[in-house]
Amino acid sequence: MKSVGYATWVGTWKEGAGTLSTKSETLKNSAYSFSSRFEGTPGASPEELLGAAHAGCFNQALANNFGMIGVVAESITTSVTVDLGYGDDGHPAIKNVHVITQAKVPGLGEEKFQYCAERARANCTLSKIFKCEITMDATLSVM
Structure with a gap:
């Protein structure tokens, strides 16, 4: 594709x-x-679109990880912040990427949830293209 x-x-x-x-x-x-x-004025940005694409990729990777341990998410909500700044060379650069995800998964404990989230953070297709740190806050909703 x-x-x-x-x-x-x-x-x-x-x-x-x-x-x-x-x-x-x-x-x-x-x-x-x-x-x-x-400068944050109205309009699109490639980095905003990259954030949306990364959030979508992450959600599918997380759902796949859940499936590999036999659970299904009721919901997964993710935002990805792409921090665009300037590198040491003075040129524009993505400084870092931060994932915030929350999932509601019946029958899943915190330890397995964090394992699945970390695996998605590190291995989703779009995570692999970044040359910067990708941080994450992952929350499992209580049933």
């Missing part, structure tokens, strides 16, 4: 603007700019 993303850009790095889209049209011509990436 090959997934395709598209981007357009017109102008300089700081004053220009562009759009982000996907072949599936899940995302279609979403505006982005220097200020939406680095």
Whole structure:
């Protein structure tokens, strides 16, 4: 399976603007700019999309880990914060990634939950592409 993303850009790095889209049209011509990436103004950012993609990947990995020990999640909710800053060389860099996940899993104890969450944090497909620390807070909801 090959997934395709598209981007357009017109102008300089700081004053220009562009759009982000996907072949599936899940995302279609979403505006982005220097200020939406680095200054928090309205608009999309590649890092925000990366966070959403990582959260989705993590949830599937966690559900798979649960299945390998014979339990099924009632729910898994995850947010991923991608911290974009500047590296030692002065160029933009992803400084760290932080996963916050909460799951409701009947019959699962805290120790096995933390094992499954840590395994998903370290091994989901998108976790493997980051060259920075990925931290996590994982909470098992009490039934």
